[in-house]
Amino acid sequence: MTITDELQATVEQIAQSGKGILAADESLPTIAKRFAQIKVESTAQNRRAYRALLFTAPALENYISAVIAFEETLGQKTDDGVPLTDALVQRGIVLGVKVDKGTGPLALSRGDHITFGLDGLAERLQRFKSQGARFAKWREVYQISDRYPSFVGISANAETLARYAAVCQAHGIVPIVEPEVLIDGDHSLARCADVTQAVQTAVFQALHRHHVALEHVILKPNMVMQGKDHTVKASADEIARATLRVFRRTVPAAIPSINFLSGGMSPAEATANLNAINASHPTSPWLLSFSFGRALQQPVLQAWQGKDRTGGSAQQALLKRARLNAAAQAGAYDAAMEASH
Numbered sequence: 001m002t003i004t005d006e007l008q009a010t011v012e013q014i015a016q017s018g019k020g021i022l023a024a025d026e027s028l029p030t031i032a033k034r035f036a037q038i039k040v041e042s043t044a045q046n047r048r049a050y051r052a053l054l055f056t057a058p059a060l061e062n063y064i065s066a067v068i069a070f071e072e073t074l075g076q077k078t079d080d081g082v083p084l085t086d087a088l089v090q091r092g093i094v095l096g097v098k099v100d101k102g103t104g105p106l107a108l109s110r111g112d113h114i115t116f117g118l119d120g121l122a123e124r125l126q127r128f129k130s131q132g133a134r135f136a137k138w139r140e141v142y143q144i145s146d147r148y149p150s151f152v153g154i155s156a157n158a159e160t161l162a163r164y165a166a167v168c169q170a171h172g173i174v175p176i177v178e179p180e181v182l183i184d185g186d187h188s189l190a191r192c193a194d195v196t197q198a199v200q201t202a203v204f205q206a207l208h209r210h211h212v213a214l215e216h217v218i219l220k221p222n223m224v225m226q227g228k229d230h231t232v233k234a235s236a237d238e239i240a241r242a243t244l245r246v247f248r249r250t251v252p253a254a255i256p257s258i259n260f261l262s263g264g265m266s267p268a269e270a271t272a273n274l275n276a277i278n279a280s281h282p283t284s285p286w287l288l289s290f291s292f293g294r295a296l297q298q299p300v301l302q303a304w305q306g307k308d309r310t311g312g313s314a315q316q317a318l319l320k321r322a323r324l325n326a327a328a329q330a331g332a333y334d335a336a337m338e339a340s341h
């Protein structure tokens, strides 16, 4: 099998209609924050128990085509010595891994951020591939203020994403490219649209510059919406219209799938917005799906509380959100479905 065939097979397995991606790749500081909300200590054993519960949820494969894991999870095993990720792979769920090493300030450009981790990336990809990973994920973040992100910030982040994507493809790993314009702040929907458009334009220019094959990239962007402290809350239809306008202007039709992040929206809000996006664009050139972290896992953590060792109710909570988001991917979600189990 050539590298191109390998990338194509992975993309086809991830980008399935009626399915999306579960982002379970919280780094150590992030998972500690999530566990703190339910008063659970973030130990290796607790992280293993929680992620085992996610990965073994019955029928997950009906709604989830791929899971993004954190590096630590790839090395963890069940008490019987079986890799934790086997439960996914055996059911045809594609395994991916977060390969960035987190963000920090961009030097001499206060207000911009940059993501670290390009050094040694090729070696780490080879190791993750030997552990079963077929795709990777890298996230750049953009905080909106009156002046930021700046031109320098937008260009540096795009260049970094493209360099990461090129290394992935050279090693037969499909890159998920995640430029996240953050929801934090009081900016308007129009300002988010302007920033997202500038960010996506720069990202695709950089991907072209670095010879990245767009057919073998999954895009994981924010939806276009107002900041969480903005006074006027846009409706799902307004968010869908603004989001589609920006992505039609900037994302080439060669991209197979756009899998939105949830970015701090409530689970029901993220599902309703994804549904509105699909309902208003049934002939889209890309699959329009989800790669949610919090919007899939928040109810799971609430049900689990670190206590439910059998995982029954927590797995039910995951299944419910996965099923509703799969419906939203088809534009077939209705808020009344929230009442179901």
Ligand code: 5MM
Pocket: 023, 024, 025, 026, 027, 028, 029, 030, 031, 098, 102, 139, 180, 261, 262, 263, 264, 291, 292, 293, 294, 295
């Ligand atoms: C699940 O969280 C991912 C890792 O985040 P950190 O690097 O901060 O630990 C994150 O990249 C996530 O995949 C995206 O932000 C989307 O998650 P949400 O919760 O926004 O859907």
